[in-house]
Amino acid sequence: MSNRKYRISNQFLHYILSPIIFLVFSFFSYNIFIQNFVFIEIQDFFNISKKLLPLSNIPMFLGIIIGIFFSNNKIFNRKSFVLFISFSVLINILIFFLKNFYVFLFIRFLSSVGLGLLISYILKYYYIYVKMYSLNNITIIKSGIPFGIVIAAIFTVFFVQNLGWKSAFLFLLAGFFTLISLNFLLQYLYIEKNTSIKFSKVNKVHLLMLSALFFIIGINFFILIANAKFILISKKFDYNSINLYMIIISIFILFGDMISEYLLKIFNKKNLLLYLNLLAIFISISILSTFSEYLIVFFISLNLLIQTILWNITLIYVLDFFETNIFYFLIKLILIITFLGGICSSIFSYFLYENLYKNIPLIIIIMSFIFIGILLILSKYNNRNYHFME
Missing domain, CATH: 1.20.1250.20 (MFS general substrate transporter like domains)
Incomplete structure (x- = not known):
């Protein structure tokens, strides 16, 4: 009975992990590129030089790099990981009340650190997935990124023009659906928590x-x-x-x-x-x-x-x-x-x-x-x- 249950669980994971990874990478991609799609609106709102706008991507890129780099640090155990990711999603609410460009950049930095952590964790479990099923379907990872870019472009046309540029960042609250999906995944892959990654x-x-x-x-x-x-x-x-x-x-x-x-x-x-x-x-x-x-x-x-x-x-x-x-x-x-x-x-x-x-x-x-x-x-x-x- 237990063996059958394990087989069913494996088969279930085989089908459920792909859309979860796709969802995470789509959210990751949207988060990165939406800022570039609303550059004009950001420039008008904060009344800054257009020359400075490309530099506003640096805190975002730097935050992602830091999140990825420190993802294996012991400070980010499963509980602290979920808490920090939740914080990095919720902090986007503050953008709605912002009037200072540099505070906006700081919020984007903190949000991006969480984004880097999120990507690192999903990659870890994808690696476990590869080991469990002897698969290496990289399409799962890379296909979510361009899809997120398309969503960002569509959102700019149909929502930003009517609701304002800040609505594009409030949409990042949808990241909680990603967290729910990811937490669901962690529950089912709990048996693999001690899987070591050797290089x-x-x-x-x-x-x-x-x-x-x-x-x-x-x-x-x-x-x-x-x-x-x-x-x-x-x-x-x-x-x-x-x-x-x-x-x-x-x-x-x-x-x-x-x-x-x-x-x-x-x-x-x-x-x-x-x-x-x-x-x-x-x-x-x-x-x-x-x-x-x-x-x-x-x-x-x-x-x-x-x-x-x-x-x-x-x-x-x-x-x-x-x-x-x-x-x-x-x-x-x-x-x-x-x-x-x-x-x-x-x-x-x-x-x-x-x-x-x-x-x-x-x-x-x-x-x-x-x-x-x-x-x-x-x-x-x-x-x-x-x-x-x-």
Whole structure:
């Protein structure tokens, strides 16, 4: 009887964990990107320089990195974890009463620390899931991120215009549904609480160079998504059109996620990564030379689609290369490095703001060439030893 109950529980977990992980990552993604979708409203409300707005992403990125980094600290046991996550969700209520921009940034920082903790915990239990069922379906993780971006874009059009920009952050209270789902998951995986996560030794050169790839993708992706509205404003689009175009841009990101694995069936990883970077360079050069406003929307969308595919393919490639028992460590490292790229993109945006429309494509071109250089070095180095880029 007990054996049957255990089998039923396993089968149940097999089906329930995927939507829970999807829900957590969608909430995670919405929380990150909604700030960029309401930049115009934030700038008008607090009456600050548009040049400072990209820097407002830094406390958010830094908070996520801190949350991920300290997630294994003993201070964050299960009880304190739930309490801090609840606090990081509830604190968003204060945004409704805010009149100070720097208090807003501090609240976003605290909320993001909780977000980093949340992601780390769900990754831990996904790792246990992989061990229990001998599965490695990374699609569960990555598909929630573009979906959250689409929700943020849609929310901006249908709610922010009528309810104000603060409603976008009050929607983060929906994070309690995520917490309820996650707590449900923790209850059922209680038998695995003592599961240890052991790491194998990895080649530090490989890890450093692969981390550089995610750093570059983080720069290219976040500098585009954070400044897309400003570029469209500079091209004299009206407010309603800009929000609709942001939905189109977010759908391109979702489409990029959907076709990533299909492209792997056609190209090998090395060639696909090379082709995508060359295409990103070509598109960025095209942005510099086009005078059509509508082509600019298309080029931004296509470039973000490419960066999404690049992140997915590089992620799959890294997880295929290293052993499964360092999965948890790798995903956390990849997220930290990607958000460090986001911080760097915010700094670039600040210093290059005066001619943002021209400077962003130039940054993407330079970063894409560096990506190709690192990729070729990795390929040459590892072909001698491990046939790295099959």
